[in-house]
Amino acid sequence: MVDSVPQFHSHTEFIFASVTEISSPSSLSSPATARFSYDGSTAELRIQHESHQLPLHVDLQAAQLFKLGPVRSVCLLEGSDTGKQTSYSKGVTIQFRNEEESDAFHCVFQKGKKKFNVQGGDLPNGTDVIASTSKFDQKIESSSAKMYFHYYGQLLHQQNMLQDYVRTGSYYAAVMENRADFVGRVVVDVGAGSGILSLFAAQAGAKHVYAVEASEMAGYAQKLIAGNPFLGQRITVIKGKVEDVELPVKADILISEPMGTLLVNERMLESYVIARDRFLSPNGKMFPTVGRIHMAPFSDEYLFVEMANKSMFWQQQNYYGVDLTPLHGTAFQGYFSQPVVDAFDPRLLIAPSMFHVIDFTKIKEEELYEIDIPLRFISNVGARVHGLACWFDVLFNGSTVQRWLTTAPGSPTTHWYQLRCVLSQPIYVMAGQEITGRLHLIAHNAQSYTIYLTLSAKSWGPGAEQGGILQTSSCKLDLKEPYYRMSQPQAYPLTQDQPLLPTQDMHIQSDDLDELMQQPSPNSYAPIDSHMKNA
Ligand SMILES: C[S@@+](CC[C@H](N)C(=O)[O-])C[C@H]1O[C@@H](n2cnc3c(N)ncnc32)[C@H](O)[C@@H]1O
Numbered sequence: 187m188v189d190s191v192p193q194f195h196s197h198t199e200f201i202f203a204s205v206t207e208i209s210s211p212s213s214l215s216s217p218a219t220a221r222f223s224y225d226g227s228t229a230e231l232r233i234q235h236e237s238h239q240l241p242l243h244v245d246l247q248a249a250q251l252f253k254l255g256p257v258r259s260v261c262l263l264e265g266s267d268t269g270k271q272t273s274y275s276k277g278v279t280i281q282f283r284n285e286e287e288s289d290a291f292h293c294v295f296q297k298g299k300k301k302f303n304v305q306g307g308d309l310p311n312g313t314d315v316i317a318s319t320s321k322f323d324q325k326i327e328s329s330s331a332k333m334y335f336h337y338y339g340q341l342l343h344q345q346n347m348l349q350d351y352v353r354t355g356s357y358y359a360a361v362m363e364n365r366a367d368f369v370g371r372v373v374v375d376v377g378a379g380s381g382i383l384s385l386f387a388a389q390a391g392a393k394h395v396y397a398v399e400a401s402e403m404a405g406y407a408q409k410l411i412a413g414n415p416f417l418g419q420r421i422t423v424i425k426g427k428v429e430d431v432e433l434p435v436k437a438d439i440l441i442s443e444p445m446g447t448l449l450v451n452e453r454m455l456e457s458y459v460i461a462r463d464r465f466l467s468p469n470g471k472m473f474p475t476v477g478r479i480h481m482a483p484f485s486d487e488y489l490f491v492e493m494a495n496k497s498m499f500w501q502q503q504n505y506y507g508v509d510l511t512p513l514h515g516t517a518f519q520g521y522f523s524q525p526v527v528d529a530f531d532p533r534l535l536i537a538p539s540m541f542h543v544i545d546f547t548k549i550k551e552e553e554l555y556e557i558d559i560p561l562r563f564i565s566n567v568g569a570r571v572h573g574l575a576c577w578f579d580v581l582f583n584g585s586t587v588q589r590w591l592t593t594a595p596g597s598p599t600t601h602w603y604q605l606r607c608v609l610s611q612p613i614y615v616m617a618g619q620e621i622t623g624r625l626h627l628i629a630h631n632a633q634s635y636t637i638y639l640t641l642s643a644k645s646w647g648p649g650a651e652q653g654g655i656l657q658t659s660s661c662k663l664d665l666k667e668p669y670y671r672m673s674q675p676q677a678y679p680l681t682q683d684q685p686l687l688p689t690q691d692m693h694i695q696s697d698d699l700d701e702l703m704q705q706p707s708p709n710s711y712a713p714i715d716s717h718m719k720n721a
Pocket residue numbers: 322334335338339347348376377378379380381382383398399400401403426427428429442443444445454457
């Protein structure tokens with residue numbers, strides 16, 4: 187009997203996989219059977235195998251497959267020695283932490299039973315059991331996925347994206363200007379949402395488009411596509427995750443809008459890359475092709491004071507007779523752990539920006555789990571540095587036109603706005619002074635990233651000849667929990683006034699992607715959104 191086993195606190199859905207797959211080959215020379223029972227609140231997995239004592243790690247890995255809650259016990263349930271053979275059965279008992287997890291498990295278990303045609307609570311002997319290999323389910327917490335796909339399953343949120351005319355217009359232009367890449371081609375729309383990009387691809391002459399969408403939005407996309415029969419007859423909607431669905435043919439081109447705040451939020455870029463590896467033919471194209479995260483230090487006293495003031499509430503010593511100050515420090519840190527999302531004036535930037543390139547055609551999915559960017563800037567001015575401002579752009583590397591979609595400050599505002607990481611301890615710099623640091627992004631299983639930011643400057647003044655005194659400031663933020671700071675419409679200098687039509691003259695053609703990625707991204711369009719104009 188083993189009482190103390192590691193606790194698995196993450197909870198994803200119940201997955202099926204073969205027992206032999208979760209065992210080291212040496213530990214299983216003949217097939218094992220797994221029996222599964224579930225009484226509505228406690229699940230029990232028994233792995234039985236003739237002639238070999240199953241090593242404990244099999245049980246632990248089996249338990250990990252469930253990832254539903256702490257493993258209550260791993261114990262030897264039965265053991266018999268027949269003289270020739272020893273028959274063992276080991277069990278893993280999983281107790282759910284709450285009703286929600288129990289319900290989630292119950293739901294998936296019912297599906298699993300259906301899939302394997304299992305009657306009753308136990309899998310029959312010899313069933314080469316348990317579990318799937320869905321990459322998505324393995325790395326993403328089921329509660330996060332549930333909320334995420336619930337969000338995208340609602341028409342209002344799709345409308346919000348469709349009404350971002352900079353975004354949707356740039357996609358439309360990129361597709362229409364590059365008809366040559368679509369005519370007669372098989373296209374996969376990765377995360378199709380309402381199906382808008384599939385319809386654009388069909389308009390550009392695609393032979394067939396597979397629109398893959400995991401949320402309930404797939405049903406609405408089907409309706410929209412059926413209502414546009416001239417285009418719709420060349421589109422097939424497939425409900426499911428790109429990690430799981432099968433397609434009948436390879437694609438010539440993938441189209442997708444997988445970008446989140448700071449480019450990487452939502453971790454959908456990983457699905458885009460998985461779709462590339464699963465569906466795209468070797469010389470296929472990707473729209474968008476590359477993305478860049480841009481960064482620059484900023485100085486914004488108003489923002490800093492606003493954030494520091496939020497925690498002032500907790501400095502009250504007599505709140506209905508209660509001293510709130512013990513929680514002031516925690517509240518202060520809490521506010522500074524939120525990245526700020528808004529549209530800011532680019533004049534707040536104190537140094538030329540730098541960027542980090544993510545090439546969607548080459549990057550491995552695992553390389554998106556951790557993104558480590560060394561920072562170096564030269565300040566234009568003497569200022570108090572309050573943190574790091576970030577935005578992104580993506581390139582559609584079409585055969586005819588290379589078009590950028592940018593979310594830069596000063597460009598027409600998009601629904602992504604920009605993102606700022608604010609330091610609770612600002613640093614001081616002089617004009618010409620070097621600022622160094624690191625932006626370290628670590629993916630977490632709630633479809634986002636933990637951000638670790640450090641900025642440093644060597645102080646001038648006494649001791650400068652010896653290298654100066656190092657000022658350094660760090661912060662940890664959760665990209666999943668931003669502070670949306672958009673109380674009033676904020677649009678920054680909108681100078682042009684032209685209709686939203688594809689234009690070619692503002693695009694620099696180059697066959698060399700590396701050279702292209704060094705270019706600034708031109709602002710594709712003047713704004714046409716009236717509220718922006720009036721702002
Ligand atoms: C940002 S929206 C874009 C929707 C649409 N393509 C557009 O441009 O308007 C991303 C969509 O991808 C879907 N999605 C995200 N991850 C997915 C996955 N792994 N498999 C299938 N669909 C996914 C979401 O449900 C959502 O509808």
